[in-house]
Each structure stands twice: as C-alpha cells, then as structure tokens.
Amino acid sequence: MCVAVDDFKASVFVNGKIGKDPKLATADDFFASGLNVSGNAVPVFGIAATIVDVNNMPGLNTLGITVARFDLEPQGLVPFHIHPLASALVTLLEGLIHFLYNLGNNKATFLATFNSQNPGHIRIPSSIIASEPPIMDEVLAKGFQLNNKEIAELRKKFS
Known part of the structure; x- marks a missing residue:
C-alpha cells in the first residue's frame, strides 16, 4: 500500500x-x-x-x-x-x-x-486542428473530407 x-x-x-x-x-x-x-x-x-x-x-x-x-x-x-x-x-x-x-x-x-x-485526456479536434506545428490544410481537408474554407473556420474555433 x-x-x-x-x-x-x-x-x-x-x-x-x-x-x-x-x-x-x-x-x-x-x-x-x-x-x-x-x-x-x-x-x-x-x-x-x-x-x-x-x-x-x-x-x-x-x-x-x-x-x-x-x-x-x-x-x-x-x-x-x-x-x-x-x-x-x-x-x-x-x-x-x-x-x-x-x-x-x-x-x-x-x-x-x-x-x-x-x-x-486529449481532445482530438484541438490536438489536430490547432496542432503546433500545424498540419497542412490540404492534409486536413482530405482527411476530414472538407474544403479549405471549412478548415480555416475550424482553425478559428480551435486555435
């Protein structure tokens, strides 16, 4: 003990x-x-x-x-x-x-x-969208099936 x-x-x-x-x-x-x-x-x-x-x-x-x-x-x-x-x-x-x-x-x-x-506990959106160094927008867009504008909006929310 x-x-x-x-x-x-x-x-x-x-x-x-x-x-x-x-x-x-x-x-x-x-x-x-x-x-x-x-x-x-x-x-x-x-x-x-x-x-x-x-x-x-x-x-x-x-x-x-x-x-x-x-x-x-x-x-x-x-x-x-x-x-x-x-x-x-x-x-x-x-x-x-x-x-x-x-x-x-x-x-x-x-x-x-x-x-x-x-x-x-690691929240995935914050650790991916707001990572340092940042993950390239093209990689995030392809991985989440979003466009670059949507990725930019996500970065604003999680950064």
Whole structure:
C-alpha cells in the first residue's frame, strides 16, 4: 500500500505521487464522495463530470484506478478524444478514439473506469486542428473530407 500524500519529506515516491508511511493511513484515504451527484459542468458540450482519482482518494495511489461519472444533457456531446495512459471501460479498449452523444430527451448518466490512476485526456479536434506545428490544410481537408474554407473556420474555433 502506498497512500499518496502531499508531503515532500515522505520517503517513497511511486507513480508520480509521494507515499505516506503506511502506519499513518486512515479510512479517509480510501473514501471519496460525489459520484451520487452531477459534477463540474462544461456547458459548451452539455456535459458534467465527477472524477474520483488519486488526487481526491489518496488510497488509489499505485492501484491503477480512476472512476468518472458523466451527466450528458440532451444533445450533449463528449467530443472525440483518447486516453493516452489508459484503457477505458465503456465500450472501448486501448484508449481508442471515441465520443458519446445523447440523442434522447432526458439526461444520460454513465460511469467510466480506467486502468490507470492518471488516464489522461486529449481532445482530438484541438490536438489536430490547432496542432503546433500545424498540419497542412490540404492534409486536413482530405482527411476530414472538407474544403479549405471549412478548415480555416475550424482553425478559428480551435486555435
């Protein structure tokens, strides 16, 4: 057991977090609340997220677990993205590019679990359209089957 602690004098450093002396671990190190309620909203996409990871449940350190609750408003969207440091248990494996879209008239709520205490998150539109150095317009236009004017509009939105 290597419970994470924000104490740079602790002696054990594992997987990006410092571990406290196991004799000092408490039940609170293995508890987090909030999965029962909607979390931090991202109104532009119509989604709210609650994340339980090593940052708010220190006992998860070295266990390779993150749990996330998402509330997706009607017509809400989780944009195309990958998790470069984890697989996710929704309907995908190996961090494949995926997105979620609520076609219904009621809010959708779902849980995702990851095999990493730090799964990462990369939004595909931003990382491709606004990349540095930029990807050539011709390549983007061909890859997304768009014209150069549409690519220019996308660059304005994501840059």
